Amino acid sequence: MARKKMDPFERVLKNVHTILDDGTIYNEAIGIENEYANHTLFKLTSFNYMQNIYCQVMKNQEWLKHCYYVDLMGGSGCTKIRDRSLYALGSPILAAINSNEMGRLFEKIICVEVEKQRAEALYSRLCAVYPKERVIVYNCAAEEIIPEIIQETSGKGCHSLVCVDYQNTQGPGFNDLIPLLNERRDIIITLMTQTLWRAFNYAKVRDFDPRSCEAMAKFFGNGCPQWKEATCQEYLEELYCNNIRSYDRRVETVKIQNEDCNFNFSTCFSCKNTKSDSPFMKGIVELNNFFHEKPDILKIVLDKVEHKITQLDDYL
Ligand SMILES: C[S@@+](CC[C@H](N)C(=O)[O-])C[C@H]1O[C@@H](n2cnc3c(N)ncnc32)[C@H](O)[C@@H]1O
Numbered sequence: 011m012a013r014k015k016m017d018p019f020e021r022v023l024k025n026v027h028t029i030l031d032d033g034t035i036y037n038e039a040i041g042i043e044n045e046y047a048n049h050t051l052f053k054l055t056s057f058n059y060m061q062n063i064y065c066q067v068m069k070n071q072e073w074l075k076h077c078y079y080v081d082l083m084g085g086s087g088c089t090k091i092r093d094r095s096l097y098a099l100g101s102p103i104l105a106a107i108n109s110n111e112m113g114r115l116f117e118k119i120i121c122v123e124v125e126k127q128r129a130e131a132l133y134s135r136l137c138a139v140y141p142k143e144r145v146i147v148y149n150c151a152a153e154e155i156i157p158e159i160i161q162e163t164s165g166k167g168c169h170s171l172v173c174v175d176y177q178n179t180q181g182p183g184f185n186d187l188i189p190l191l192n193e194r195r196d197i198i199i200t201l202m203t204q205t206l207w208r209a210f211n212y213a214k215v216r217d218f219d220p221r222s223c224e225a226m227a228k229f230f231g232n233g234c235p236q237w238k239e240a241t242c243q244e245y246l247e248e249l250y251c252n253n254i255r256s257y258d259r260r261v262e263t264v265k266i267q268n269e270d271c272n273f274n275f276s277t278c279f280s281c282k283n284t285k286s287d288s289p290f291m292k293g294i295v296e297l298n299n300f301f302h303e304k305p306d307i308l309k310i311v312l313d314k315v316e317h318k319i320t321q322l323d324d325y326l
Pocket of ligand 1 (some may be wrong): 044081083084085086087088089099101102122123124125128151152153175176180181182208238274
């Protein structure tokens, strides 16, 4: 009998359930967690979705000898959803789970986290779901360690999925990422569009004096001073993506936006240009379209998750 194709809503709901913590991860380092507003659930949903497709595609590559997951802003492994009694799994934990499902695809999971307590919590949490000898957590600023990570994960038959989950403009700058963009690695970057817009306006009202421009100049890199010409939030986002494209890369974004709840950001996925069409990219376009078609999805999903409603009929 043919299996019923999953409705996109059903798929996202299933995905949101996957990213919620049942207490196992939280309990590994009680009280140490990142705390963000509820739209983080959608960021994590899109990370999980992208990691899952990556693992599925890579596990069938005969040329692949060593596969790595690199998270340059790893967090603590656990996120509390602000004003809710909900905890979600952080991006490195999701990567470990996705990798486990594929028979431990990632030879190593390498993370960087600048805050000591978070780095320690992340290490304990990762070791609870992945073999200790395959876990590395560096406690330093990502920009200091990128060259070492590149060395550790390069070579014939190597491939990696890199995640750069910005919270604002802090963290490695665009110039720091160039060596990664130049190589055949897949990269997920969070673009906090609204925060970038605020940082742009901060500099603009100060007539772009050098100090007020520091954060944006680092974020966009030396080769992209055009951020000063921004006319809207989307301009900044498109500029950043085009900057990535100039490194012979394809970019697709999943836009997560809701004017009522006042948030606007994107997760952007990029890979080196290839001749053939990528099934990966198709999947990302599909997720983006879905978030657009159902702008009230965040509220519906949160209600469902909180009340543990699994019957979909009333919304379909
Ligand atoms: C948005 S959070 C990451 C959340 C994580 N991806 C998750 O899903 O749980 C960004 C993290 O980057 C860390 N951070 C900030 N600047 C950094 C830097 N220069 N290098 C490494 N980590 C940094 C922050 O302490 C914070 O925990």
